Amino acid sequence: MSEEDEKAPRTRSKRAASDKRERILRAAIEVFAKNGFYATRVSEIAKAAGVADGTIYLYFENKDDVLVSIFEDRISKLLVVLRRALDDEDTIDGKVRRIIELQLGLLEGERDLAEVITVNLRQSSRLLKQYAAPLFRQYLELVAGVIAEGQKEGILRADVSPRVMARALWGALDGVALTWALGTPDRAPDPASLRRAATQLAHVFLDGLRA
Amino acid sequence: MSEEDEKAPRTRSKRAASDKRERILRAAIEVFAKNGFYATRVSEIAKAAGVADGTIYLYFENKDDVLVSIFEDRISKLLVVLRRALDDEDTIDGKVRRIIELQLGLLEGERDLAEVITVNLRQSSRLLKQYAAPLFRQYLELVAGVIAEGQKEGILRADVSPRVMARALWGALDGVALTWALGTPDRAPDPASLRRAATQLAHVFLDGLRA
Amino acid sequence: MSEEDEKAPRTRSKRAASDKRERILRAAIEVFAKNGFYATRVSEIAKAAGVADGTIYLYFENKDDVLVSIFEDRISKLLVVLRRALDDEDTIDGKVRRIIELQLGLLEGERDLAEVITVNLRQSSRLLKQYAAPLFRQYLELVAGVIAEGQKEGILRADVSPRVMARALWGALDGVALTWALGTPDRAPDPASLRRAATQLAHVFLDGLRA
Amino acid sequence: MSEEDEKAPRTRSKRAASDKRERILRAAIEVFAKNGFYATRVSEIAKAAGVADGTIYLYFENKDDVLVSIFEDRISKLLVVLRRALDDEDTIDGKVRRIIELQLGLLEGERDLAEVITVNLRQSSRLLKQYAAPLFRQYLELVAGVIAEGQKEGILRADVSPRVMARALWGALDGVALTWALGTPDRAPDPASLRRAATQLAHVFLDGLRA
DNA sequence: CATGAATGAGTATTCATTCAT
DNA sequence: TATGAATGAATACTCATTCAT
Numbered sequence: 012m013s014e015e016d017e018k019a020p021r022t023r024s025k026r027a028a029s030d031k032r033e034r035i036l037r038a039a040i041e042v043f044a045k046n047g048f049y050a051t052r053v054s055e056i057a058k059a060a061g062v063a064d065g066t067i068y069l070y071f072e073n074k075d076d077v078l079v080s081i082f083e084d085r086i087s088k089l090l091v092v093l094r095r096a097l098d099d100e101d102t103i104d105g106k107v108r109r110i111i112e113l114q115l116g117l118l119e120g121e122r123d124l125a126e127v128i129t130v131n132l133r134q135s136s137r138l139l140k141q142y143a144a145p146l147f148r149q150y151l152e153l154v155a156g157v158i159a160e161g162q163k164e165g166i167l168r169a170d171v172s173p174r175v176m177a178r179a180l181w182g183a184l185d186g187v188a189l190t191w192a193l194g195t196p197d198r199a200p201d202p203a204s205l206r207r208a209a210t211q212l213a214h215v216f217l218d219g220l221r222a
Numbered sequence: 223m224s225e226e227d228e229k230a231p232r233t234r235s236k237r238a239a240s241d242k243r244e245r246i247l248r249a250a251i252e253v254f255a256k257n258g259f260y261a262t263r264v265s266e267i268a269k270a271a272g273v274a275d276g277t278i279y280l281y282f283e284n285k286d287d288v289l290v291s292i293f294e295d296r297i298s299k300l301l302v303v304l305r306r307a308l309d310d311e312d313t314i315d316g317k318v319r320r321i322i323e324l325q326l327g328l329l330e331g332e333r334d335l336a337e338v339i340t341v342n343l344r345q346s347s348r349l350l351k352q353y354a355a356p357l358f359r360q361y362l363e364l365v366a367g368v369i370a371e372g373q374k375e376g377i378l379r380a381d382v383s384p385r386v387m388a389r390a391l392w393g394a395l396d397g398v399a400l401t402w403a404l405g406t407p408d409r410a411p412d413p414a415s416l417r418r419a420a421t422q423l424a425h426v427f428l429d430g431l432r433a
Numbered sequence: 434m435s436e437e438d439e440k441a442p443r444t445r446s447k448r449a450a451s452d453k454r455e456r457i458l459r460a461a462i463e464v465f466a467k468n469g470f471y472a473t474r475v476s477e478i479a480k481a482a483g484v485a486d487g488t489i490y491l492y493f494e495n496k497d498d499v500l501v502s503i504f505e506d507r508i509s510k511l512l513v514v515l516r517r518a519l520d521d522e523d524t525i526d527g528k529v530r531r532i533i534e535l536q537l538g539l540l541e542g543e544r545d546l547a548e549v550i551t552v553n554l555r556q557s558s559r560l561l562k563q564y565a566a567p568l569f570r571q572y573l574e575l576v577a578g579v580i581a582e583g584q585k586e587g588i589l590r591a592d593v594s595p596r597v598m599a600r601a602l603w604g605a606l607d608g609v610a611l612t613w614a615l616g617t618p619d620r621a622p623d624p625a626s627l628r629r630a631a632t633q634l635a636h637v638f639l640d641g642l643r644a
Numbered sequence: 645m646s647e648e649d650e651k652a653p654r655t656r657s658k659r660a661a662s663d664k665r666e667r668i669l670r671a672a673i674e675v676f677a678k679n680g681f682y683a684t685r686v687s688e689i690a691k692a693a694g695v696a697d698g699t700i701y702l703y704f705e706n707k708d709d710v711l712v713s714i715f716e717d718r719i720s721k722l723l724v725v726l727r728r729a730l731d732d733e734d735t736i737d738g739k740v741r742r743i744i745e746l747q748l749g750l751l752e753g754e755r756d757l758a759e760v761i762t763v764n765l766r767q768s769s770r771l772l773k774q775y776a777a778p779l780f781r782q783y784l785e786l787v788a789g790v791i792a793e794g795q796k797e798g799i800l801r802a803d804v805s806p807r808v809m810a811r812a813l814w815g816a817l818d819g820v821a822l823t824w825a826l827g828t829p830d831r832a833p834d835p836a837s838l839r840r841a842a843t844q845l846a847h848v849f850l851d852g853l854r855a
Numbered sequence: 856c857a858t859g860a861a862t863g864a865g866t867a868t869t870c871a872t873t874c875a876t
Numbered sequence: 877t878a879t880g881a882a883t884g885a886a887t888a889c890t891c892a893t894t895c896a897t
Contacts, residue, residue, distance in 0.1 A: 052867085063883045069882075178401050211381070211386055214430070216430055218432075219426035263891065264892060276857070474887070475887080476887080486863065487864095488862070488863095490890080496889095601817075604819020609815065629805075633805060633808055637804060643851075664877095697872085697880060698873075
């Protein structure tokens with residue numbers, strides 16, 4: 012989001028390499044979302060990225076590594092954005108709304124990525140549990156921190172576990188979003204309906220949590 | 223080979239057949255839960271069920287059909303149990319608590335099945351979306367019906383969509399349960415902590431929904 | 434050679450399995466000899482054996498295992514035959530001639546096998562060194578034993594190492610045979626010329642070794 | 645990058661080029677000996693030579709050509725040395741001893757080259773048969789010439805083929821050397837034991853050949 | 856009904872070679 | 877000359893499915 016991070020000059024080759032890696036990731040998100048991880052052929056990723064099959068292996072160890080890298084890259088970025096956003100908000104209500112907003116923004120803006128994250132995180136492969144979960148936990152900790160803060164301030168009820176609530180919030184949003192994304196495969200989903208659903212959810216969640 | 227078996231009437235062979243189908247389903251749930259759908263070999267299901275590989279194909283069209291059948295069989299049964307339970311409850315609060323209890327019962331009692339349903343429903347294969355989703359929707363409709371009923375009675379807030387809330391409830395419970403199930407892969411998860419989490423969730427959810 | 438070993442009855446399936454394994458080995462010897470181990474595709478072995486590609490893997494772990502099995506199967510048999518033959522001979526001269534004869538018989542009768550053994554034993558893969566070498570050593574020990582016996586009887590000179598001489602004999606025969614086998618790729622090699630060469634070699638070797 | 649280097653006349657760049665070719669050959673001998681021809685990656689040769697992958701292709705047509713060039717370069721040189729050495733010797737005994745000595749020297753001094761020559765000559769690729777064999781034959785002719793000379797002089801027995809004996813001598817030495825080289829992979833082989841073996845072999849061979 | 860040996864289509868990955876810089 | 881990123885052809889191996897017994 013901030014352009015400052017990019018000011019560091021790069022050599023042509025480094026930029027080219029970085030571009031290619033990025034292109035492959037983007038392509039992978041697209042095809043994983045469409046066909047799922049297992050049903051996607053490496054050659055399909057390559058084709059979608061406009062590179063040769065072998066090129067994938069210059070930037071990633073193997074197919075699994077591509078999936079893991081999607082998590083690492085994207086969730087890292089989400090964490091940075093979320094941290095910054097939470098700093099800008101003063102009230103608990105505002106923070107919770109921001110969390111929901113951002114998660115929704117992620118879903119609306121990069122629906123494919125959302126599907127990859129929500130759908131593929133569940134493949135019970137040891138690999139994913141091992142690599143993807145830690146980053147996911149960081150995200151949850153951040154949300155749990157907000158709830159704990161609200162409890163300390165006496166705004167939110169103290170008889171619930173912040174981590175459980177954080178996990179429940181993600182689950183609820185994720186479930187709603189998944190239904191929304193998958194609900195109407197034939198026609199484009201209506202962003203307004205998703206936003207409406209999320210607002211309802213925010214109200215219920217906050218009212219329920221209120222001390 | 224032995225001619226003696228023939229004296230038994232149809233019933234016995236039917237029962238035997240039904241037993242074998244059931245054994246295969248049970249075995250499939252077990253290995254799917256442990257290794258995931260894609261990583262599971264048909265021969266592993268066969269071995270776990272104590273039958274030959276080819277026998278699987280006498281009872282199911284193919285590997286996909288085994289997974290789909292798990293949904294059909296089990297969710298059908300769950301629906302029957304849930305309907306009966308909801309009939310026994312008079313208050314909305316009681317019905318919601320029953321729903322949560324049952325979903326928890328499912329998770330605790332048949333943890334493998336729970337993992338198969340929550341994890342494998344997400345494999346974005348067209349097949350599964352097509353066959354498994356409808357049953358899942360029936361389940362959601364049932365829950366949404368309870369909420370709509372509460373709204374009509376003026377007990378629950380009317381400014382939210384029953385279906386969205388039903389979906390959110392499933393998502394929240396599912397998320398909490400998944401964290402619980404995967405959280406401590408090394409030692410057996412503590413059922414009490416799950417029950418505690420669910421109770422908190424029920425409170426927050428009902429308080430948030432209250433008119 | 435003796436039919437007695439085969440008297441044990443086999444079930445149909447066992448015989449069939451054994452036949453198929455044998456067919457694969459024969460086919461592998463043929464194509465390995467023609468194209469070398471590395472240049473040979475597994476599918477070529479399968480085609481030559483008249484089985485499906487996957488069938489190879491019902492009888493062998495992988496391509497390497499096929500090569501190793503050739504050594505194990507064939508050299509084991511050669512050892513049995515050689516031991517019996519040496520028992521039948523009383524004089525050292527006779528025994529050495531028998532060794533040379535048998536090694537020649539192997540070359541003439543199963544020229545492909547000879548090429549596989551002499552050519553592919555040299556692929557410096559750890560695998561082959563590890564698995565094939567031990568059997569080869571048993572063969573050399575047998576020959577060295579004959580020479581040591583001749584030394585004890587005072588017939589052969591005592592100032593040479595039996596093992597070195599055994600190795601040299603194999604090397605000399607092998608070299609001659611290889612030249613013979615490869616010498617005229619266009620027309621069929623003349624067995625008589627090989628036999629002549631071997632007789633000369635036997636004379637020189639025995640005269641040189643004589644006490 | 646530095647312009648100063650340009651002042652040097654053609655000769656230097658030619659020398660530099662020649663050096664690089666030589667470096668690549670040396671590196672190839674090293675890695676071929678260690679891992680075998682097929683298991684060696686072109687990139688490994690490049691790395692061992694300290695050049696880029698593509699540079700290999702400025703000096704050689706392809707990977708096969710590198711192997712063939714090793715034979716051409718080294719055996720050519722061996723032939724020159726051998727011819728000179730044979731001229732210096734007057735007796736047949738001396739010449740045969742010189743041949744054995746040189747072949748041993750080759751083995752001891754450049755053990756890697758020896759392994760490449762003895763091991764890789766056997767890869768039954770048509771290419772190698774076609775290009776490497778002729779040079780090898782020249783070497784054998786030289787040895788056969790010595791034996792034929794001895795026969796003409798009446799010193800060596802006339803009832804054997806000089807070419808067969810030349811081939812057998814190479815085979816015997818080669819076999820002994822290979823056993824020596826591979827025999828003790830863990831500890832460094834003892835040069836004295838090889839020399840002892842060779843001396844024994846020379847005695848037996850010459851005594852057996854004597855008229 | 857049950858078996859499990861056999862099948863062969865399907866694919867991730869490697870690596871020799873090229874060529875823009 | 878030298879580089880090394882990019883290419884894409886080539887292949888061992890797996891495993892869902894079949895079918896003769």
